[in-house]
Amino acid sequence: MDRIVVHRSGPLAGEVDVPGAKNSVLKLMVASLYAEGTHELTNVPAISDVDTMGSLLGALGVDVSHDLHRADVLLLTNRGDVKSIAPSELVETIRASINLLGPLLACKGHVRLDMPGGDDFGTRPIDMHIAGLTAMGAEFDLSHGNIEARADNLHGAHITLDFPSVGATENILTAAVHANGETIIENAAREPEVADLCDLLVEMGAQISGIGSSTLTIVGVERGSLKPVQHAVVPDRIQAATYLAATAVAGGDVIVRGARAHDMQVLLSRMNDMGLDITAVPGGVRIVSEGRMRAVDIQTLPYPGLATDYKPLLVTMLAVAEGSGIVTENLYPGRFRYVEELSKLGADIRTDGHHAIVRGVERLRGAAVVAPDIRAGAALVVAGLAAEGRTVISGIEHIDRGYDNLVGRLVALGAVVERVDMAVS
C-alpha cells in the first residue's frame, strides 16, 4: 500500500552516493554457482531484486546473507551441491533469472527454468541466447512452456550476434567459461555491467580477453577450477542518472559520488547540450542546473550509445524544457507506456510507434500516477519535483526492485518527498 508523495522542490544541494548496479549485481550473484565456498560482493544495493535473486540461489544450493556489520556486503556460500532446476515463482519475478542458463549449463550440463519475468516492455525474446548456446552444443526443449537445456559437452564456437544483446552476451560468455576450447563472441554487448561480470569471472580464474570491447574471447577452463573471490559491484549509472535528472528539473548544485563519467559519456554530453553544467570531478560527477533547459533530440542505442534505461528520465527533462524534442526508442518499442502517466502531470507528449515528440511546458501539475516499471517509476518521482502541488505515485514496488532508498537520498538533497502507507495516513 506504500506510495511516494512528492512536492515541487528545489534547488537541490549537496552530495549523493550511488550504490552498485542492479544489472550487474544480479549476474555477479549467479557467478557464485561456479565455485564451492564463500563469495563476497561489496557495494551491493539494497533493492528487492537482490532479495529475489538471493532466494532463487538459495533454492539452487547457494546460501545468501547480508554481512551483519556491513549493509552493502553480501555473502554467498555455495554448499557444493548445486541444483539445475529453478523454482517457477521466483524465476517469474525477475528478468535476470535468464542469466542462470549459461552458468548452470557450464557447471551442471543441464538447466530447467520458466520463462523469466521482469519489466513489461512488450515481447522480450531470447532467440539469440538459444542460438548462441546451441552453436556451443546445447540442446533446448521449449515444448512444455519452460526452458530446458542439456549439454554434456559444451564446446567453443565463433558466434556473431545479430544485435549486441546484454543478456545473450552474458549467457554465452558464462557458458563458455567451462566449454572445451575457445569461444569468440562478435558484436558483443559492451555495457559496463557486462565488463563487470567478465572482470569477476577472470578474478575467479576464467580466461576472458577483449573485456569492454565488442569481441570477447573466452578459453574454457576445467570445471571446479574457479575460486570464490571478493568483488565490488560497479556503480549504478542509471541510479546516478536519476539524481542528475532530479537536479536538472528541480535546479541546484549536486555532486553524484561514485558516478563514473566515462561510463555515461553520451548522457552527460546530451545533458550539456540541454544547457546543464555537468563536469567530472574526482570520484563523481557534478551538475549545476540554473534556469530552463533546452530541448534536444535523443535516441536510445546499445552501449556506448544512450541507454534505454535513461530514457524515461530524459523524457521527463524534455517535458519541462524549452522547445520540442524527438525521442526515438531503438531497443524496446513498447517502452513508452509511462507517457500516459506523465501526461496526467500536464506533460505534452505524442507517441507514434517507437518515436515520441515531447513539447516542453513551463509547469507540470501534481496528480496521482502509477509506476509501470522501475525506471519509469523513478522518472515519475523526478517529474513530481517539477510539478505544482502534490504528486502521488503508486506501484512503487517496481521502484524498490532497482532503487536503493531513492526517497531518503532525494530528501538528503533537500527534496520534499516522502514514502507513506496510504492505509494508515
Ligand code: EPU
Ligand atoms: N533481444 C532479442 N533476442 C534476444 C535477446 C534480446 O530480440 O535473444 C532484443 C530485446 O527484445 C530487446 C533488445 O534485444 O529489444 C535488447 O535486449 P538485451 O538482451 O540487450 O536486454 P536484456 O539483457 O533483456 C538488460 C537489462 C535491461 C536493459 C537492457 C538494455 C538486465 C537484467 N536488464 O536487459 O534493464 O534495459 O539490458 O540495456 O540486465 C532495467 O534495469 O530497468 C532494465 C530493463
